[in-house]
Amino acid sequence: MNFLEYAPAPESTAILNLRKSYGLFIGGEFVQGHGTPFQTISPATEASIAEISNATAVDVDLAVASARRAYDTVWSRLSGADRGKYLFRIARLVQERARELAVAESLDNCKTIKESRDVDVPLVAAWFFYYAGWADKLDHVGIGPNPRALGVAAQVIPWNFPLLMLAWKIAPALAAGNTVVLKPAETTPLTALIFAEILQQADLPVGVVNIITGAGDTGAALVNHPDVNKVAFTGSTAVGRAIAKSTAGTGKKLTLELGGKAANIVFDDAPIDQAIEGIVNGIFFNQGQVCCAGSRLLVQENVHDQVVERLKERLSTLRVGNPLDKNTDVGAINSRVQLDRIRQLSAIGEEEGAVRWSPECTLPDKGFWFAPTIFTNVSTSHRIARDEIFGPVLSVLTFRTPAEAIAKANNTPYGLSAGIWSDKGSKILAVADKLRAGVVWANTFNQFDPASPFGGYKESGYGREGGKQGLTAYLQSGSAAVQPVTGQRIKKSITKGVK
Numbered sequence: 001m002n003f004l005e006y007a008p009a010p011e012s013t014a015i016l017n018l019r020k021s022y023g024l025f026i027g028g029e030f031v032q033g034h035g036t037p038f039q040t041i042s043p044a045t046e047a048s049i050a051e052i053s054n055a056t057a058v059d060v061d062l063a064v065a066s067a068r069r070a071y072d073t074v075w076s077r078l079s080g081a082d083r084g085k086y087l088f089r090i091a092r093l094v095q096e097r098a099r100e101l102a103v104a105e106s107l108d109n110c111k112t113i114k115e116s117r118d119v120d121v122p123l124v125a126a127w128f129f130y131y132a133g134w135a136d137k138l139d140h141v142g143i144g145p146n147p148r149a150l151g152v153a154a155q156v157i158p159w160n161f162p163l164l165m166l167a168w169k170i171a172p173a174l175a176a177g178n179t180v181v182l183k184p185a186e187t188t189p190l191t192a193l194i195f196a197e198i199l200q201q202a203d204l205p206v207g208v209v210n211i212i213t214g215a216g217d218t219g220a221a222l223v224n225h226p227d228v229n230k231v232a233f234t235g236s237t238a239v240g241r242a243i244a245k246s247t248a249g250t251g252k253k254l255t256l257e258l259g260g261k262a263a264n265i266v267f268d269d270a271p272i273d274q275a276i277e278g279i280v281n282g283i284f285f286n287q288g289q290v291c292c293a294g295s296r297l298l299v300q301e302n303v304h305d306q307v308v309e310r311l312k313e314r315l316s317t318l319r320v321g322n323p324l325d326k327n328t329d330v331g332a333i334n335s336r337v338q339l340d341r342i343r344q345l346s347a348i349g350e351e352e353g354a355v356r357w358s359p360e361c362t363l364p365d366k367g368f369w370f371a372p373t374i375f376t377n378v379s380t381s382h383r384i385a386r387d388e389i390f391g392p393v394l395s396v397l398t399f400r401t402p403a404e405a406i407a408k409a410n411n412t413p414y415g416l417s418a419g420i421w422s423d424k425g426s427k428i429l430a431v432a433d434k435l436r437a438g439v440v441w442a443n444t445f446n447q448f449d450p451a452s453p454f455g456g457y458k459e460s461g462y463g464r465e466g467g468k469q470g471l472t473a474y475l476q477s478g479s480a481a482v483q484p485v486t487g488q489r490i491k492k493s494i495t496k497g498v499k
């Protein structure tokens with residue numbers, strides 16, 4: 001039941017100045033790729049937005065060569081303060097073009113405009129501002145005096161936070177003095193390409209950042225390129241594993257930010273109203289397509305019925321629909337492939353005996369939609385309690401004691417995030433200490449700050465992004481006499497050894 005009806009309030013797309021066709025951003029300009037171009041579409045309507053270039057191995061070579069040239073001739077010679085000036089400039093341009101970026105993100109990814117406008121884009125600017133401040137203070141990162149950049153960073157990102165993941169990758173890399181080749185996901189390349197225009201506006205030296213579009217083959221060619229010194233990947237655990245294998249023994253430094261299956265633990269002394277909002281935010285933010293989503297709700301048994309009832313009431317007020325409408329709470333799923341996966345895992349949930357519930361809501365005929373869904377009667381052995389669904393689907397489990405909550409929360413191959421809801425600070429600290437999760441939120445969920453490191457344990461990956469930890473991933477100690485490893489340099493030193 002909808003308690004309030006709102007008049008439509010769609011954000012205008014008139015602010016966008018999109019090209020019909022985008023090339024690859026290599027050497028400071030858009031160039032045609034060698035592969036067959038593809039379309040990026042709006043997942044809400046399936047309408048085409050723009051034609052996108054498909055980078056082949058030849059294009060990857062060109063992009064890496066461009067980044068190498070920029071590293072050797074310009075970027076590695078600039079002072080930290082000068083690099084910082086460019087980052088500040090980029091941050092300010094992101095703020096100036098914030099509305100345009102938010103509309104483009106909601107069009108291409110179909111996250112709600114509320115989220116792209118109030119969360120994604122402000123955080124993108126914050127990330128650049130934060131790392132701009134670090135660029136001339138690398139001596140204080142914690143790895144000794146005069147830390148040095150690694151060289152060329154290959155960065156591959158997913159579709160759930162296209163622009164924010166770009167900022168998480170590019171800002172620390174540039175602050176630390178590296179140059180970059182970044183590949184956005186094939187379903188959400190648009191904001192990365194608009195960001196390339198921002199780099200032109202900022203007069204960033206040519207080749208310092210190169211953006212190439214394409215699918216998995218392009219990503220594989222990039223991370224396996226011999227002249228790359230650092231690989232930073234955010235995406236699925238399966239692909240992360242393949243990258244770990246292929247980069248092992250190459251000397252490339254690797255950061256992996258992978259999947260998750262976070263527990264959101266609600267104790268019976270929790271402020272329930274606040275917890276309900278936190279549970280909703282935890283799993284329905286960005287349609288649940290969030291690596292750190294609170295997809296497993298662990299509720300203390302004596303408040304289970306109350307929590308589930310209140311949750312159903314709250315879900316009935318969520319507005320599902322046009323992501324560009326300012327009143328929409330839940331947008332579309334990013335792709336048909338992802339929608340099929342969510343449908344398949346939800347069907348398995350029912351087959352395995354969990355009880356499925358969704359509020360009444362009319363879904364549009366066209367596009368990729370999935371109603372917010374809760375599963376109750378879930379046990380730890382159910383697939384929906386173990387596999388990352390990456391959609392607006394919450395699995396509810398119960399516990400009786402803090403020890404049981406901890407055991408169930410840790411009973412997962414992942415370890416990215418967790419939430420705890422309780423009135424007792426001492427209980428929160430004691431439980432948080434025992435959770436094997438990279439980030440633990442207390443009486444809140446999904447809070448991100450550039451100064452705070454983010455990353456996982458176990459199959460959620462390794463390395464940290466954000467904070468000074470995020471910088472060390474792009475630096476090597478200044479005292480070590482190690483030269484940046486490149487394909488060419490490796491060859492030379494082997495030849496010398498043979499002589």
Ligand code: NAD
Nearest residue numbers: 157158159184185215216219220235236239257258259291
């Ligand atoms: P994905 O692994 O399929 O794709 C991620 C990126 O990798 C895309 O750009 C894709 O084109 C590229 N890619 C695909 N195959 C590749 C290969 N063999 N070599 C190199 N690159 C390749 O993941 P996805 O479906 O786009 O994203 C969803 C996943 O990302 C979820 O599992 C989610 O949990 C995870 N994620 C993690 C974080 C985090 O910080 N831990 C953040 C966001 C998303």
